[in-house]
Amino acid sequence: MRRRHFLQASTALAIGGLTGAAGASVTPARRPLRILILGGTRFLGLHMTQYALDRGHWLTFFNRGRTNNDRFPQIERIKGDRNGEVGGLAGRNWDAVIDNSGYVPRHVRLSAQLLRASVPHYLFVSTLSVYASFASANDEDSPVGKLAEPATETVDGATYGPLKALCEDAARDAYGAGNTTILRPGLIVGPDDNTDRFTYWPARAARGGRFIAPGKPSDPLQWIDARDLAAFAIDTLERRVTGTFNAVSAPGRFTMGGLVDASVAAAKASVGPKDAPQPVWLPSEFLAAQQVQPWSDMPVWVPSEGDSAGFAATRMQRAAVAGLNIRALDDTVRDTLRWHLARPAAEQTTLKAGIAPVRETEVLAAWKP
Ligand SMILES: NC(=O)c1ccc[n+]([C@@H]2O[C@H](COP(=O)([O-])OP(=O)(O)OC[C@H]3O[C@@H](n4cnc5c(N)ncnc54)[C@H](OP(=O)(O)O)[C@@H]3O)[C@@H](O)[C@H]2O)c1
Known part of the structure; x- marks a missing residue:
């Protein structure tokens, strides 16, 4: 050697x-x-x-x-x-x-x-x-x-x-x-994702309070x-x-509801019960009317319709047969949050992806169920 x-x-x-x-x-x-x-x-x-x-x-x-x-x-x-x-x-x-x-x-x-x-x-x-x-x-x-x-x-x-x-x-x-x-x-x-897209969800849950959960809990993600x-x-x-x-993960394995639930659970375990995170599910039509954009404002999430109907349905059997193995959602969310909470304060407060906090408050206030 x-x-x-x-x-x-x-x-x-x-x-x-x-x-x-x-x-x-x-x-x-x-x-x-x-x-x-x-x-x-x-x-x-x-x-x-x-x-x-x-x-x-x-x-x-x-x-x-x-x-x-x-x-x-x-x-x-x-x-x-x-x-x-x-x-x-x-x-x-x-x-x-x-x-x-x-x-x-x-x-x-x-x-x-x-x-x-x-x-x-x-x-x-x-x-x-x-x-x-x-x-x-x-x-x-x-x-x-x-x-x-x-x-x-x-x-x-x-x-x-x-x-x-x-x-x-x-x-x-x-x-x-x-x-x-x-x-x-x-x-x-x-961990170490420099784009903050997936990180947005556990980070947002850890900030606590009411937050936008987009679309339906059953919306598929990959x-x-x-x-x-x-x-x-x-x-x-x-x-x-x-x-x-x-x-990529198998189609149907991960959902928006799973990501939100895992983020809330990881946040509660890491930052305690103070100002508990509360997802507020807002339908995609309401978000569109409020000009809240899939993917950029609501990272990872793209409604499965029209030009994006197959976005979260990519086939990956070939990789699965070749040995690709994807860990549980809870592991990814927990480790991402742990990494995020150890970052410098400026990186924690100003994420590169996701809706701005002020705008999120406005959209939540406009929602009359
Ligand atoms: N992030 C995602 O969700 C995603 C999804 C699908 C595919 N991908 C693909 O995943 C790959 C990895 O992405 P990443 O974000 O981890 O890394 P990256 O930003 O694509 O690459 C960064 C690395 O490349 C070096 N580098 C950049 N420009 C260079 C140049 N002109 N000459 C020599 N070295 C250069 C950087 O070092 P220096 O700056 O020191 O040169 C650094 O080590 C990419 O090919 C990307 O397209 C990413």
Whole structure:
């Protein structure tokens, strides 16, 4: 074992007691892999790193050195930029590469073409946003979206999905389908989520008082805990599973009512009974009339109707057969709240997602059941 490998593994063991897929304790892999992560220092990358270390793998990060430089100091870092400065990757060998930070096909092409001679397996983290339509349930063979302006490299709400679909093509073209794993996650949630979308619900319950619960308790939701996605990703590298996988919870498993109930229970357990959280269920028609937006004002929730009828019904049997295991809702909510309550005060009070408190009060006051 090389010295750096020993340091990475022993630091992981010293952290100890961590849990991986679906909350199970992690046992070391039979054969340690050398894994390059393009990215690695934010949200999903942090969980992949922790899980890979727990499994005894040896990691290298490639990034610009701008994000979370204090996390995992024991990991080797190669500094560069996917936008053309990838020379630091030349002349090195790894067993697999995880592309966690590819948003523009040119960047993926550059890294995949450079690495294909020296790294046999490419895993690209894509997204369910690749699909052209959410009017009905998608599986992996559903059509993907197309760019209105084919040459664009601007990543925004309209181009993100189609650009990711082209990134998938770039990885497959360079590596061949037999050496490429494409993961298409739905909303990734859990501790360290820098978007605050799922976090909004346990955080809002913990603030206490009356709060808006959107639509109906039975409204379906889908997501994936970052720790379960991390475990699935590393597992596909260990078993050399290739192909394209929707990576999200089974349709119908999670609901808005379940998320609200779990958030209230976690809040009561963590912050005590003072100003107890009280969800007020408001119908989607009333919320629309009040211009309360699904997803942005009411994170995670999109009513299953019209163009979004299939949004929370994505099929994921292929990933389930390949070993994807998603932990219980209560675990995700409890751990997300625990992480949130340990954040700096400013991050706790100003969330990046969810309806503003003043506006929420106005909407609740306007509701006359
Ligand atoms: N969040 C979700 O709900 C969701 C859902 C579906 C799919 N996804 C996908 O999940 C993946 C991971 O997302 P994430 O939010 O965890 O991480 P991310 O923000 O996509 O990536 C951050 C990492 O990439 C590095 N990085 C960023 N730009 C770089 C560049 N130009 N050159 C080199 N390194 C660069 C960052 O380090 P430096 O800043 O130091 O360079 C950091 O380590 C993404 O591919 C995303 O599309 C996310």
